[in-house]
Amino acid sequence: MLQVEGLTKYFGGVAAVDHVSFTVPEGSIYALIGPNGAGKTTVFNLITGVLPPDSGKISLKDCRLNGLNPSQIAAAGVARTFQNLQLFGSMTVLENVVTGAYLRGSMGFVRSMVRRPGISPEDRALMQYSLGLLSEVGLSDKAGWPAGRLPFGQQRLLEIARALASCPSLLLLDEPAAGLNTGETRELTGFLKRLKEKGLTIILVEHDMDTVMEVADSILVLDFGRVIFEGTPVEVQANPEVIRAYLGEEDEEC
Amino acid sequence: MKPAAGWEKTCSVFIFRGVMKDGYEHGRQERGVSMKGKGNYLVIALVLLLFVLPLVVDSNYILSVLIIMGLYTIVVQGLGILMGYAGQVSLGHAAFFGLGAYSVAVLTTRLSWPEVFALLGAAVVPGIIAAVIGRPTLKLRELYLAMGTLGFGLLVHIGFNEAHSLTGGPSGMSGIPYLTLGHLVLDTDFKFYYLVWAVVLLVMLVIKNLTASRTGRALRAVSESEYAAESVGIDTAGLKLKAMVFSAVLAGLAGGLYAYYVTFVSPATFGFHASVQFVLMAVVGGPGTLAGPAAGAALVVALGEFLRWLIPLIIPGAGGEYEIIFFGLILAVVMVLCPRGLGTISSYFPRFSGEGSTKPAGVLPDIKDKGGIP
Numbered sequence: 001m002l003q004v005e006g007l008t009k010y011f012g013g014v015a016a017v018d019h020v021s022f023t024v025p026e027g028s029i030y031a032l033i034g035p036n037g038a039g040k041t042t043v044f045n046l047i048t049g050v051l052p053p054d055s056g057k058i059s060l061k062d063c064r065l066n067g068l069n070p071s072q073i074a075a076a077g078v079a080r081t082f083q084n085l086q087l088f089g090s091m092t093v094l095e096n097v098v099t100g101a102y103l104r105g106s107m108g109f110v111r112s113m114v115r116r117p118g119i120s121p122e123d124r125a126l127m128q129y130s131l132g133l134l135s136e137v138g139l140s141d142k143a144g145w146p147a148g149r150l151p152f153g154q155q156r157l158l159e160i161a162r163a164l165a166s167c168p169s170l171l172l173l174d175e176p177a178a179g180l181n182t183g184e185t186r187e188l189t190g191f192l193k194r195l196k197e198k199g200l201t202i203i204l205v206e207h208d209m210d211t212v213m214e215v216a217d218s219i220l221v222l223d224f225g226r227v228i229f230e231g232t233p234v235e236v237q238a239n240p241e242v243i244r245a246y247l248g249e250e251d252e253e254c
Numbered sequence: 255m256k257p258a259a260g261w262e263k264t265c266s267v268f269i270f271r272g273v274m275k276d277g278y279e280h281g282r283q284e285r286g287v288s289m290k291g292k293g294n295y296l297v298i299a300l301v302l303l304l305f306v307l308p309l310v311v312d313s314n315y316i317l318s319v320l321i322i323m324g325l326y327t328i329v330v331q332g333l334g335i336l337m338g339y340a341g342q343v344s345l346g347h348a349a350f351f352g353l354g355a356y357s358v359a360v361l362t363t364r365l366s367w368p369e370v371f372a373l374l375g376a377a378v379v380p381g382i383i384a385a386v387i388g389r390p391t392l393k394l395r396e397l398y399l400a401m402g403t404l405g406f407g408l409l410v411h412i413g414f415n416e417a418h419s420l421t422g423g424p425s426g427m428s429g430i431p432y433l434t435l436g437h438l439v440l441d442t443d444f445k446f447y448y449l450v451w452a453v454v455l456l457v458m459l460v461i462k463n464l465t466a467s468r469t470g471r472a473l474r475a476v477s478e479s480e481y482a483a484e485s486v487g488i489d490t491a492g493l494k495l496k497a498m499v500f501s502a503v504l505a506g507l508a509g510g511l512y513a514y515y516v517t518f519v520s521p522a523t524f525g526f527h528a529s530v531q532f533v534l535m536a537v538v539g540g541p542g543t544l545a546g547p548a549a550g551a552a553l554v555v556a557l558g559e560f561l562r563w564l565i566p567l568i569i570p571g572a573g574g575e576y577e578i579i580f581f582g583l584i585l586a587v588v589m590v591l592c593p594r595g596l597g598t599i600s601s602y603f604p605r606f607s608g609e610g611s612t613k614p615a616g617v618l619p620d621i622k623d624k625g626g627i628p
């Protein structure tokens with residue numbers, strides 16, 4: 001599904017991502033873990049075109065993503081959430097999701113202006129669809145709220161719903177469980193599994209090890225921008241280097 | 255998911271909110287339902303008032319003030335899309351307004367184009383120029399964008415002054431014919447008033463459509479988070495450019511109408527001061543609202559005229575600087591009382607905004623109770 005080869009990004013002489021290569025099989029949940037500052041978010045920013053890589057190749061199926069801008073990469077089927085939430089805070093919850101479905105609409109600038117007043121049939125269909133998504137993440141009763149007023153955990157869920165609204169083939173989740181309580185985290189875990197069953201490919205950056213171990217098919221461990229291990233959850237848990245670099249710190253971080 | 259009964263109603267409520275609400279954080283969503291009826295009556299009443307005014311007001315002076323308000327409203331409507339929706343500021347809109355006016359002046363007096371075509375030119379020329387300068391300019395952000403557009407405005411203003419052979423230089427161009435539509439010659443303030451306000455209403459209708467649409471949402475998304483907007487597939491640079499071109503077209507159209515109204519153009523009208531006035535009107539009115547631009551233009555124009563009349567009465571011998579002081583003071587008070595602009599004022603009166611508006615946003619009512627969400 002996604003192939004990353006020799007991905008490298010320097011920030012002022014320091015390699016935030018250092019020759020990282022991995023392949024995400026279609027329909028799997030692929031976890032990216034590592035201590036804070038390991039370069040996980042930077043990998044996401046490189047895949048989605050927010051940052052240009054210094055070197056390396058990124059391809060989705062047979063489509064080369066290098067050099068495309070973020071909106072083109074979104075159009076190629078990659079959706080994401082943000083570690084530091086980037087909701088459209090003053091829009092309603094529903095509007096956020098409908099905006100997430102931007103690529104599924106077709107009304108351009110002029111056609112938006114010159115049309116019969118009222119809701120366009122296209123918008124009507126997208127809203128219907130978006131409400132369906134909201135009910136899947138359990139937010140349909142908040143559809144009319146301004147997104148910025150949602151509790152933090154629900155804002156995270158809304159980001160996921162917004163990302164899903166474009167019907168992506170690859171979903172990048174940056175610490176979706178951060179700030180969620182235990183119950184919410186459990187719901188999220190179930191939701192991720194359901195998404196996988198539907199055939200969605202997911203790359204998951206997450207500090208909550210229970211979640212990662214439960215949903216991930218394979219795990220890539222980063223430290224100081226370099227890959228230190230790749231394997232299944234069971235292999236990762238048993239690897240001493242990983243434990244030293246990352247799992248050992250878990251208590252500090254939480 | 256199966257759409258439940260009452261779905262259409264819910265939808266229209268949301269869209270209505272999207273339009274009325276203005277795209278900014280406030281917890282007054284809930285007025286959507288109850289505003290709908292009252293809001294419509296208010297709109298009908300205002301349109302009737304607009305229609306009746308010239309019939310009862312027997313003063314060319316007042317008509318001319320109302321015409322200028324209408325023209326500025328058109329400019330500020332476009333600026334509002336750029337500022338309130340796309341979140342980009344422009345301190346150079348007087349240049350587009352002026353380019354529209356000069357297009358009409360040049361095309362009619364020098365090239366003898368038919369008036370209606372010249373008016374089209376007044377919309378197209380600034381639009382093209384905006385498309386050309388927009389790409390590099392819109393790469394700038396915030397203060398730098400303000401400086402960039404300011405520089406553009408100054409350059410165009412210098413152009414009006416210096417391109418003597420084309421623009422007549424500082425003394426301007428006169429002899430612009432009246433606008434003729436078919437057999438109708440718009441040679442009186444009375445006729446022109448109706449034309450201008452008809453255009454204003456048309457523009458508002460178009461903008462209402464725009465903002466309550468996929469593109470309107472995308473514009474707001476750009477102003478809230480460009481990262482997120484890009485991540486859902488919105489070409490933010492292209493969209494900002496389109497918003498800029500659109501606002502330039504409206505400013506140019508208003509400028510063209512202005513030229514037909516006063517039948518004379520000179521650079522002084524289109525300088526930095528005018529650009530600042532436009533931004534002022536947009537901010538006072540509340541960028542991102544439908545009624546805001548009209549309210550802002552009306553207040554700023556009316557206040558200017560009123561103070562010009564009032565100040566000499568209370569302070570004999572006072573110069574223009576007193577007007578400016580009072581002007582600034584009054585606008586400051588307006589902004590303190592109504593920080594999101596006049597366009598949001600209805601929400602300050604619970605009577606108009608429905609009982610919900612007095613509730614804090616945190617306890618927004620469950621919409622289900624209002625017969626809403628499936």
Ligand SMILES: Nc1ncnc2c1ncn2[C@@H]1O[C@H](COP(=O)(O)OP(=O)(O)O)[C@@H](O)[C@H]1O
Binds near residue numbers: 016034036038040043
């Ligand atoms: N835009 C940026 N400019 C400069 N340095 C950055 C930028 N983004 C990330 N970094 C640096 O790159 C390193 C990796 O950061 P990040 O990818 O956010 O780590 P993680 O998501 O794994 O916690 C950190 O040292 C961080 O300070």
Ligand SMILES: [Mg+2]
Binds near residue numbers: 040041042083
């Ligand atoms: Mg991170």
